[in-house]
Amino acid sequence: MLDYTKEAADYDETRGGVPRAEAAASAVLGLVPRATRTLLDVACGTGIVPERLARPGLRVSGVDPASGMARRAAERLPGAVVIGDGRQLPFPDASFDAVSAVWLLHLVAVAEAERIVGECARVLRPGGVFVTTVDKDAGHDVGSDIDAVFAPHLSNVASDRADLIEGYARACGLEPAGEARFPGHGQGRSALRTAAAVRRGHYVSRLTVRGAEAEQVAAQLEALPEPDRPRADPVYRLSAFRRPG
Numbered sequence: 001m002l003d004y005t006k007e008a009a010d011y012d013e014t015r016g017g018v019p020r021a022e023a024a025a026s027a028v029l030g031l032v033p034r035a036t037r038t039l040l041d042v043a044c045g046t047g048i049v050p051e052r053l054a055r056p057g058l059r060v061s062g063v064d065p066a067s068g069m070a071r072r073a074a075e076r077l078p079g080a081v082v083i084g085d086g087r088q089l090p091f092p093d094a095s096f097d098a099v100s101a102v103w104l105l106h107l108v109a110v111a112e113a114e115r116i117v118g119e120c121a122r123v124l125r126p127g128g129v130f131v132t133t134v135d136k137d138a139g140h141d142v143g144s145d146i147d148a149v150f151a152p153h154l155s156n157v158a159s160d161r162a163d164l165i166e167g168y169a170r171a172c173g174l175e176p177a178g179e180a181r182f183p184g185h186g187q188g189r190s191a192l193r194t195a196a197a198v199r200r201g202h203y204v205s206r207l208t209v210r211g212a213e214a215e216q217v218a219a220q221l222e223a224l225p226e227p228d229r230p231r232a233d234p235v236y237r238l239s240a241f242r243r244p245g
Helices: 004-014 017-029 067-076 110-122 145-153 162-171 191-200 211-222
Strands: 038-042 059-064 081-083 096-101 124-134 175-183 235-242
Touching (some): 038 110, 059 067, 110 124, 145 191, 191 211
Parallel strands (some): 038 059, 038 096, 059 081, 096 124
C-alpha cells in the first residue's frame, strides 16, 4: 500500500484535482439529507473533498491516519481534522448526522472494511446517513484495451464490493438509502502509467498478479497502441445507508 504521508504533497495533482473532488462532493451531498448539520469524512486525505462538502449550516470534520494527509486537510478545515483510524474512530457513539468514506474501503482487507462500516454506523445518529464509494476498481473498467489485458488476472472478490458493504451496513442496523455515480475527472489511465503502477504493486486491489507475472502484464500494457494516451475516465459509485430513527 502507498505511504500516504509521503504521497500528500502531490496527491491532489495526481488524482484529478479539484474537478474530481467537486464531482465527488456533489454526489455525496445529493445523498445526504438537507437537515444534516454535522458530517464526518473518514480517511479525508488532503481535505480536498470534505472542503467542498462544507456549506452554511453544515459543519464538516475529517479524520485520517496519515499525518501528512491530516496536516494538509487541516489547512482546508481548520480545527476540524484529527488523526485517527477508521477501524476505531476517536468519537463517541451517535456523534454525527452523516458520515462519508470516499475511496477508502477498496484499500483495506475485507475484515477491515467490515470494521470500518461498523465504526461509521456507530458514530451515526438516528436518522443519519452513511455514504461510501463501492466497487471502486470496477469503476475503472471502461471497456478499453487496458481492461482487456487485465481481464484474465482479476479476482471477483473486492473488499468494497457493493453487496458485501450492504450486508455489513444491514448488520449494523442501517438501511439502503440510495446511490449515485460520478465521473473520475482526469483519472483515465494510460498504458504506460498503468504498467509502472503494476510493477510497483500499487494497482487495483483485484489484480492478482505478482512478481514475474506482473512483469509480463506490464510488458503487455507497454506494447499497446498509443501507450501515452489516457483512456476514458472512470465512473465511481456511491451507496448510502440510513440509520432509522
